[in-house]
Each structure stands twice: as structure tokens, then as C-alpha cells.
Amino acid sequence: MEWKKAKWLIIAMLLAVNIVLAVNIAYRYTRALGAELDSLRAAVEIAPESYGFEAALFEQLPRYLYEYTGSRDLPAExxxxSAIVHGECKSTDEGGGVFIYNSPGVERVLFRRGGNITGIVSSDENIIISDVIVAAAQKSGLQTLGEGDEVEFYYDGTPISNAYYSHTVYGEHTSLTGIVPFSTGWARGEKGRSRGEMVLVLKNIIEDHGLGAIKSVxxxxxxxxxxxxxxxxxxxWQVECQNGGFTVSIMDKSVLELSVN
Amino acid sequence: MTEFLKTLLICVLTVTMVLLTVCFFIVTVSSDALSPRDLVFEATRSTRTESNEKDVSGTQLQTAAFPCQIAFFSGMGRLYMPLSHQEYSEALSSTEQFFEEAIGSCYDYRQSSETDYLLSLLEQGILWVYDYPMPFYMLSRWADYDYALQDISVSSMFACVKDSSVTLHLKDSAGAYHCFSTQADGAFITRTCATFSPNGVISAMTNSRNTADDVLILSGGFSLPCYSVNTGYSGDNTEISRTVMTRLSINPYLSSVYRDGDTTIYIEGSSRLHLYADRHLSYTVTDQSGGIPLSIPSDVSRQDSLLAMIEGVRAIVFGLWDDLSSDSVQLSLTSISENDGAYTLYFDAYIGGCYISRGDIAAAAALVENGKITSLSIYPLSLHRTKDSSVLPFAQAQAAASDKAVLRVQYVLGDENILVPILADVKGGN
Known part of the structure; x- marks a missing residue:
């Protein structure tokens, strides 16, 4: 009888502790959320007005993004x-992460590190190369939007800015290029920098390269x-400015792509 | 039945409490506003990512030596060489993987000549120059490849593109020339070189009165930043010493601490760590039972065992350097000496590819005996950028230089602990 009452008491205590913990977490989370937003707005205020920095431009961005690593999926490549080369497809490991797939004819598809694909294959109405690549990309955990050369690749709902596929038909042959990282899976790594910190990085890059006011991020x-x-x-972050654009890593703040008009 | 439900409820509530407690600590420790999904990820990170990281990292060795000069040739000898620290860092990170691909995929080795090498500099290509020649097998293994080309120490390599094929030209420490075909991406060279405009740097073959022909020289007057050197730690260095001790396998909580003037000495077993007030760090052991063990496989070739040793030392030395020095200063392996089976590895400090000279002191030196680091010294550098300084015009430096001089920018310590850029002849090494 006593033990039955004790159980109710334990349940009540556990409930109370859980409620206190949950309320505390919610409070701290809300406070941290506010602090992150405050630091973003403070950083925006520091930037010169002529650069077009507005808090609204950055508030729509994810608070944090993580980097992901994935083992290169050689069987997928x-x-x-095999799906786009006609006849028997022989593979060669050239070293340095370069793999070449040859047919007995002139067909040749080459995969490099970073998901870089180039090749020349026989034109064939029955094989839609983009569909083959899209299917393999989806198996690798990427999402796609669009089709043909217009296809866009996403990971976790965020676009992969430099991933693409493109082809050109030269009569009997089709040349193809693209960047599609086929992976056996993606492992989450470190967390990127905060939005407030990145705003200050953007300001420095725009100043250094004279890129003018921000149009979109x-x-x-x-x-x-x-x-x-x-x-x-x-x-x-991919930033479009009046006089050009750039892509800057939110991990180490390095400029990954830069174009100046 | 009711009792069973009560017991079940207690179990559920207990598990929930544990999870909430973990989340509570993460939220308390982290100042970031993590989303609930990220919170769960952080709470389970130690159990999940470990295995993933092992899956993807593989066994590739990390590069321990870096080029002192990088140049992008856009054809007909026009070239761009990064001069500032930021430009150099960007150039290094953008070309590092390209050279790994080129070295990793090289084939069709042939001996070459100085003429071929100099003529190749007229093509589109990317040049890497090493201050100290690097054995080709090391470069090859750092590129995750094993090419059996013995006894070549590379002092510079130039990857050029012709008809979309990439050729790798090497100059070795003995002045001989070598050449490979590669499967590297020729479009990368074309694309990258097109983005850089020539910036007043020229190859000396156009002006080689008494300068080696393949040396890159700065044709006009130019300025580089000076850096003030911070001596001593600012504020409490307890946190720094804990990090340092952990890297050196010394338990911060079990070690005895002594003070000798401005020097703090930590002792655990036979390990001695001296942290000097001027940021100098010295680790020694008093007997052979101590030391930091390195993971060196026993049943491998001498080259592989040497590479494993370099990798072990690199991980510790670079980690300590990152803890104690400025972001902008980079360490690079410069020499290895052997004496009775004991190896001493020396590392020098560079900023933007420019050697930082501090007399005969190496930025870091490690002694490895019987597979263990038994002595380690590091002279970290904490720098703060100050005013720019003009470097001696090349024509004047050339007039004062010896025959076939190799003139490069170096930093030397001037008055008031300021590092000043100068042009120095490095023909015989730094």
C-alpha cells in the first residue's frame, strides 16, 4: 500500500522537475533567439547605409547552417x-581522385573530386542523361527541382549554388559537364558562423572589392x-550587389566565388 | 494493471527528465539559439558523428609543407602573384586540391630541360615554389597517391595547360628538370588564370642580369604590411595551459605546478612542460618511459614510417600553433634530420608565403625517439598588423645581390618588436 502511494509521489516529483526544466529551456531558448537577432540588428546598424544593409534582408536567412561531409559514392558514379555510355564500359582509376569510364568507341565520362563530371557520349534519344544524373543525385540524398539543363540541386532544402548539369549536342555526339556530388550519405559537421558576424564579413568584402549596394542575399x-x-x-551566403556578386563561406569566411562587373 | 501503468509512466518521465537535463545543459553552455532539431543533434553528437567522421576521413595524410610563392601565368609570361596574406591564403586554398589532383594523376614521366621548363612558363599555368625542396614521394602521398619516383626533391612545380591537357613540370633541388602528363582539370587553369590580372610581378628570365631565370621578381615599388609582435600572454593563461597540456597528453588536474620567475612549469610523471612568459613553450621528458607516443606502423617501408611520424608530429605541432599564434601565421615543415635513429623535425613560420626570420630559432622543433616525441619547443607568434612599409626596389636589391641570386620577400624583426618586410637572397636557404 505504501509503495503504491510512493509511486504517485515519484510521478508527481518527476512531472514537476520536467515542467521546471522545460520552462527553463524555453525561456533560455527565447532569450538566446532574441540575443542572436539583437546582434544581427546591431551588426546591420554598423554597416554604412550606402551598402543597402537592411535587417529584413538577413532575418529571412536560416539562423545557423551546418557543413556536411559525405563519402564519395564511386559505385553511383x-x-x-554505365547508363549513358553505350556498350561495355571500362573504368580506370587515374589517381588524384580522377576516374575515367571508356567505351570501345570514343565515348568517355570522367569524374573528379568534388562531384565534377565531364564527358562525351553518343547522342541517343532513348537515354536522357539528366534523368540518370537526377536519379543518382536523389539516391545520394540530394533534392532536385526542374529538369534537363535547368535542374537545380538542393540539400536539406537549401540550394547547392555550384551544382549543375549541362549538355551540348554536336550531331552524333553529346558533351556533358556538371558538378553533382554523389555520396553514400551525409554527416553533419561544425556549425557555421552567426548572422551578425557574417554581416560584418559582408561589409568588409563589399568595401575591399567596391561591389556597391546589396541587392539580395x-x-x-x-x-x-x-x-x-x-x-x-x-x-x-550568395550575395548579389550593384557591381557584382560573391559567395562567402560561413565556416571560415573565405570568398568562394567572386564576380566584379 | 494500474501498477504497471504507473511504473511505465515513471520510466517515461525519468527518460524525459534525462533528455531535458542534457538539453538544459546544452542551452546553458551554448549562447546560440539552436532550433529544437539542432538541440537534439548536439545532444547526441558524441554518439553519432564519431562514427560518421571515421567513415569519411579515411587515412589520407595531411600536408605539412606549403609553397612560399604561388603564381598564376595567363600566357606569354604575364603573371599574377598574390602578395598580401589574404591573397596568398585564397590562392593556396583554391590551388591546393588542383595540385593534389595533378600529382595524384601524373603518368608518362620523362626528364626535361631548363629550356622546356622556361618555355612552359609562357603557357597558361600555375606555379608553386617551395622555400625548402620537398621529396616527391611526400608530395605524392599527401596527394593520396603513391608514385615510385625516388630521390627527387621538388623546389618548384608548374602545372600548365595545352590543348586542354595538363602537364606538370618539376624543378628539383639539384637543378634538374622533370615532366609528367596528368589527368588534372585543364579548364581549372584556364578559368582561374583568367580571373587574375598581372600585378607587376615578372619572371626573371625577362630581366636576368644576375638573377636566377625562373625567379619571380617584383618589378615596381610596392609595400607590404608590418606586424607588431605581441610578447607575453594577455590576461589569465590558465585556459591556454590546459589546452596545451591536453594536446601534450599531460593531465591538467594531476600535474604539479611550479613557478620559476615568469615561467610556469607543469610536471606529470616524467613529462615537463615549461610555459615561458614570452609565449615560448618547451616540452621535455626526463627518461625514456615518457613522451608522446605517435601512431607509426612497424611493418611498413621507411618512407611510410617517416610519413606517419610527420603526420603525428604535424597534428600536435599545428594544433599547438593554432592555440598560441595568430590565424595569419602559417607553419610549414622545412627539414628533417636523423641521428642514431632519432629524428628532429623543424617547422618555420610564414605569413602570406613570406618567411619570418628570427635568427637561428625555428618556429617549432620536435625530437622523435623510438616512436615518441621526447622534446618539443614552439615559439608562437601573435601578430598585429600595423603600417605598410615599402620594400627595397628590385633593381637596387639586384645590384647588391650575388650572381644568380634568388630574391624573395622575408620578414625580419626590427626595432620595437616590429616585423618588417625586406628582399633577401635565399639562394643558400633561409
Missing amino acids: AAVA KAVYFAESVDSKTHLLTPA
């Missing part, structure tokens, strides 16, 4: 090559490689 991933066997998705 081989499967893509969006969060993207940038496909790179850690080594010949490992893909890397670096979280970044």
Missing part, C-alpha cells in the same frame, strides 16, 4: 557512366571536396 551550400574520397557541402 560507375552506374551513371540567400543561403546556399557550395559543393567542394575534403580530399579525393570525400565531398564537402560548405554553407555559404
Whole structure:
């Protein structure tokens, strides 16, 4: 009888502790959320008005993004090559992460580190190369939008800015290029820098390169490689300015792409 | 039945309490506003990412030596060489993987000549120059490849593109020339070199009165930043010493602490760590039972065992350097000496590819005996950028230089602990 009452008491105590913990977490989370937003707004205020920094531009961006690494999926690359090359497809490991798939004819598909694909294959109405690549990308955990050369690649709902596929038909032959990181899976790594810190980084880059006022900012991933066997998705901000644009890593603040008009 | 439900409820509430407690600590320790999904991820990170990281990292060795000069040739000898620290860092990170691909995929080795090498500099290409020649097998293994080309120490390498094929030209420490075909991405060279405009740096073959022909020289007057050197730690260095001790396998909580003037000495077992007030760090052991063990496989070739030793030392030395020095200062392996089976590895400090000279003191030196680091010294550098300084115009430096001089920018310590850029002849090494 006593033990039955004790159980109710334990349940009541556990409930109370859980409620206190949950309320505390919610309070601290809300406070941290406010602090992060405050630091973002403070950073925006520091930037010169002529650069067009507005808090609203950055508030729509994810608070944090993580980098992801993934083991390069060589069987997936081989499967893509086999599907688009006619006849028997022989593979060669050239070293340095370069794999070449050849047919007895002139067909040749080459995969490099970082998901880089180039090749020349026989034109064939029955094989839609983009569909083959899209299917392999989806198996690798990437999402796609659009089709053909217009296809866009995403990871976790965020676009991979430099991933693409493109082809050109030259009569009997089709040349193809692209960047699609086929991976056996993606492992989450370190967390990127805060939005407030990145605003100050943006200000310095715009000043250094004379890029003028910001027109738009969006969060993207940038496909790179850690080594010949490992893909890397670096979280970044892609910024369009009056006199050009750039993509900057939110991990180490390095400029990944830059174009000045 | 009711009792069973009560017991079940207690179990559920207990598990919830544990999870909430973990989340509470994460939220308390982290000042970031993590989303609930990220919170769960952080709470389970130690159990999950460990295995993932092992899956993806593989066994590739990390590069321990870096080029002192990087140049982008856009054809007909026009070139761009990064001069500032930021430009150099960007150039290094953008070309590092390209050279790994080029070295990793090289084939069709052939001996070459100085003429071929100099003529190749007229093509589009990327040049890496090493201050100290690096054995080709090391470069090859750092590129995750094993090419059996013995006894070549590379002092510079130039990857150029012709008809979309990439050729790798090497110059070795003995002045001989070598050449490979590679499967590297020729479009990368074309694309990258097109983004850089020539910036007043020229190859000396156009002006080689008494300068080595393949040396890059700065044709006009130019300025580089000076740096003030911070001596001593600012504020409490307890946190620094804990990090340092952990890297050196010394338990911060079990070690005895002594003070000798401005020097703090930590002792645990046979390990001695001296942290000097001028930021100098010295680790020694008093007997052979001590030391930091390195993971060196026993049943491998001498080269592989040497590479494993370099990797072990690199991980510790670079980690300590990152803890104690400025972000902008980079360490690079410069030499290895052997004496009775004991190896001494020396590392020098560079900023933007420019050697930082501090007399005969190496930025870091490690002694490895019987697979263990038994002595380690590090002279970290904490720098703060100050005013720019003009470097001696090349024509004047050339007039004062010896025959076939190799003139490069170096930093030397001037008055008031300021590092000043100068042009120095490095023909015989730094």
C-alpha cells in the first residue's frame, strides 16, 4: 500500500522537475533567439547605409547552417557512366581522385573530386542523361527541382549554388559537364558562423572589392571536396550587389566565388 | 494493471527528465539559439558523428609543407602573384586540391630541360615554389597517391595547360628538370588564370642580369604590411595551459605546478612542460618511459614510417600553433634530420608565403625517439598588423645581390618588436 502511494509521489516529483526544466529551456531558448537577432540588428546598424544593409534582408536567412561531409559514392558514379555510355564500359582509376569510364568507341565520362563530371557520349534519344544524373543525385540524398539543363540541386532544402548539369549536342555526339556530388550519405559537421558576424564579413568584402549596394542575399551550400574520397557541402551566403556578386563561406569566411562587373 | 501503468509512466518521465537535463545543459553552455532539431543533434553528437567522421576521413595524410610563392601565368609570361596574406591564403586554398589532383594523376614521366621548363612558363599555368625542396614521394602521398619516383626533391612545380591537357613540370633541388602528363582539370587553369590580372610581378628570365631565370621578381615599388609582435600572454593563461597540456597528453588536474620567475612549469610523471612568459613553450621528458607516443606502423617501408611520424608530429605541432599564434601565421615543415635513429623535425613560420626570420630559432622543433616525441619547443607568434612599409626596389636589391641570386620577400624583426618586410637572397636557404 505504501509503495503504491510512493509511486504517485515519484510521478508527481518527476512531472514537476520536467515542467521546471522545460520552462527553463524555453525561456533560455527565447532569450538566446532574441540575443542572436539583437546582434544581427546591431551588426546591420554598423554597416554604412550606402551598402543597402537592411535587417529584413538577413532575418529571412536560416539562423545557423551546418557543413556536411559525405563519402564519395564511386559505385553511383560507375552506374551513371554505365547508363549513358553505350556498350561495355571500362573504368580506370587515374589517381588524384580522377576516374575515367571508356567505351570501345570514343565515348568517355570522367569524374573528379568534388562531384565534377565531364564527358562525351553518343547522342541517343532513348537515354536522357539528366534523368540518370537526377536519379543518382536523389539516391545520394540530394533534392532536385526542374529538369534537363535547368535542374537545380538542393540539400536539406537549401540550394547547392555550384551544382549543375549541362549538355551540348554536336550531331552524333553529346558533351556533358556538371558538378553533382554523389555520396553514400551525409554527416553533419561544425556549425557555421552567426548572422551578425557574417554581416560584418559582408561589409568588409563589399568595401575591399567596391561591389556597391546589396541587392539580395540567400543561403546556399557550395559543393567542394575534403580530399579525393570525400565531398564537402560548405554553407555559404550568395550575395548579389550593384557591381557584382560573391559567395562567402560561413565556416571560415573565405570568398568562394567572386564576380566584379 | 494500474501498477504497471504507473511504473511505465515513471520510466517515461525519468527518460524525459534525462533528455531535458542534457538539453538544459546544452542551452546553458551554448549562447546560440539552436532550433529544437539542432538541440537534439548536439545532444547526441558524441554518439553519432564519431562514427560518421571515421567513415569519411579515411587515412589520407595531411600536408605539412606549403609553397612560399604561388603564381598564376595567363600566357606569354604575364603573371599574377598574390602578395598580401589574404591573397596568398585564397590562392593556396583554391590551388591546393588542383595540385593534389595533378600529382595524384601524373603518368608518362620523362626528364626535361631548363629550356622546356622556361618555355612552359609562357603557357597558361600555375606555379608553386617551395622555400625548402620537398621529396616527391611526400608530395605524392599527401596527394593520396603513391608514385615510385625516388630521390627527387621538388623546389618548384608548374602545372600548365595545352590543348586542354595538363602537364606538370618539376624543378628539383639539384637543378634538374622533370615532366609528367596528368589527368588534372585543364579548364581549372584556364578559368582561374583568367580571373587574375598581372600585378607587376615578372619572371626573371625577362630581366636576368644576375638573377636566377625562373625567379619571380617584383618589378615596381610596392609595400607590404608590418606586424607588431605581441610578447607575453594577455590576461589569465590558465585556459591556454590546459589546452596545451591536453594536446601534450599531460593531465591538467594531476600535474604539479611550479613557478620559476615568469615561467610556469607543469610536471606529470616524467613529462615537463615549461610555459615561458614570452609565449615560448618547451616540452621535455626526463627518461625514456615518457613522451608522446605517435601512431607509426612497424611493418611498413621507411618512407611510410617517416610519413606517419610527420603526420603525428604535424597534428600536435599545428594544433599547438593554432592555440598560441595568430590565424595569419602559417607553419610549414622545412627539414628533417636523423641521428642514431632519432629524428628532429623543424617547422618555420610564414605569413602570406613570406618567411619570418628570427635568427637561428625555428618556429617549432620536435625530437622523435623510438616512436615518441621526447622534446618539443614552439615559439608562437601573435601578430598585429600595423603600417605598410615599402620594400627595397628590385633593381637596387639586384645590384647588391650575388650572381644568380634568388630574391624573395622575408620578414625580419626590427626595432620595437616590429616585423618588417625586406628582399633577401635565399639562394643558400633561409
